[in-house]
């Protein structure tokens with residue numbers, strides 16, 4: 032997770048000065064790079080994500096032509112896997128002239144792709160990546176990058192020196208991490224799951240954690256999930272859910288536009304034969320309340336129609352929070368409140384009690400229900416694993432913190448083969 036935060040922060044800083052700005056009619060503002068504009072949509076890449084906005088929601092677009100972020104998007108889109116040199120060139124640009132648009136995630140991918148596409152670039156690409164990772168204090172990954180550089184140029188003194196410099200710090204980090212992990216495992220063996228849990232949650236990505244599957248038959252992540260189910264959360268009494276704070280458990284929020292009456296402000300009486308089109312509150316569509324978005328509430332909404340000779344007809348639609356209009360539009364025209372394909376007028380709209388909603392995952396236990404697995408954790412194997420970790424942390428057994436040069440590979444790119452950049456995303 033730490034990697035992500037750093038990347039987001041860097042982009043965030045850059046974005047603040049050079050970003051395109053899209054302002055919505057409801058006042059929300061998105062900053063980033065506008066990737067695409069069509070008649071109906073505007074696509075913007077922000078520091079966090081890529082969004083497609085409806086054109087009708089957009090009040091204004093301010094573009095910063097020629098800013099570094101725009102330049103970066105342009106250069107990324109021009110990448111071509113048949114021209115391998117472009118990837119390394121762009122990586123260099125991103126750490127040099129284009130450093131205001133720098134983000135680590137992009138650099139990782141560019142360097143991995145450059146190395147993969149053209150072995151003769153691997154040395155330079157991995158040295159560059161290693162240097163930037165070191166600057167961000169991501170030392171173990173930096174060592175992996177230097178190891179890849181060594182693989183590309185065996186015996187190269189620069190890569191060798193960088194790795195050796197990192198070694199001492201990595202050994203210290205690893206020893207501290209191993210002691211923490213061993214302490215967490217000791218608590219599991221003792222059956223003190225409540226104390227073990229927070230320590231395990233911190234240990235998932237630590238040194239030696241990768242050996243867990245072969246040593247205890249499950250990853251630290253799986254062990255953490257197993258232990259979490261054995262701990263009864265005091266906040267939610269083990270249910271894993273708590274009452275939604277936004278709607279106080281009702282799944283509904285009173286409509287502030289009409290004060291809960293379902294009618295336009297100041298409306299007193301209606302003429303039945305005209306239906307509700309002139310009187311209905313346009314925010315809650317006559318229900319007097321809206322579904323709570325926080326707990327993703329859902330309910331049925333009943334629509335009552337009137338037409339000479341037919342008098343009453345009920346239709347029920349199912350609505351999800353924030354999408355009430357979409358549900359109603361399947362039956363009625365929301366502009367004049369008539370049936371979608373006939374002349375029936377809408378007499379009344381009434382929301383039924385929610386069938387879903389009112390609960391949010393408990394923040395303390397992250398929504399994990401108290402549900403102790405029947406079988407105990409494999410304590411005998413955990414003891415052996417723990418001893419092994421302690422022995423290495425105390426220097427009684429060797430533990431190599433630096434990656435084996437013969438074993439390093441480019442996980443990110445090898446895993447997904449996404450080498451092209453189209454519309455703000457890496458694609459195959």
Ligand SMILES: [Zn+2]
Pocket residue numbers: 275276277278279280281282283323324325326327328388389390
């Ligand atoms: Zn709610």
Ligand SMILES: [Zn+2]
Pocket residue numbers: 286287288289290291292293294312313314315316317318319320
């Ligand atoms: Zn209302």
Ligand SMILES: [Zn+2]
Pocket residue numbers: 264265266267268269270271272393394395396397398399
């Ligand atoms: Zn809880």
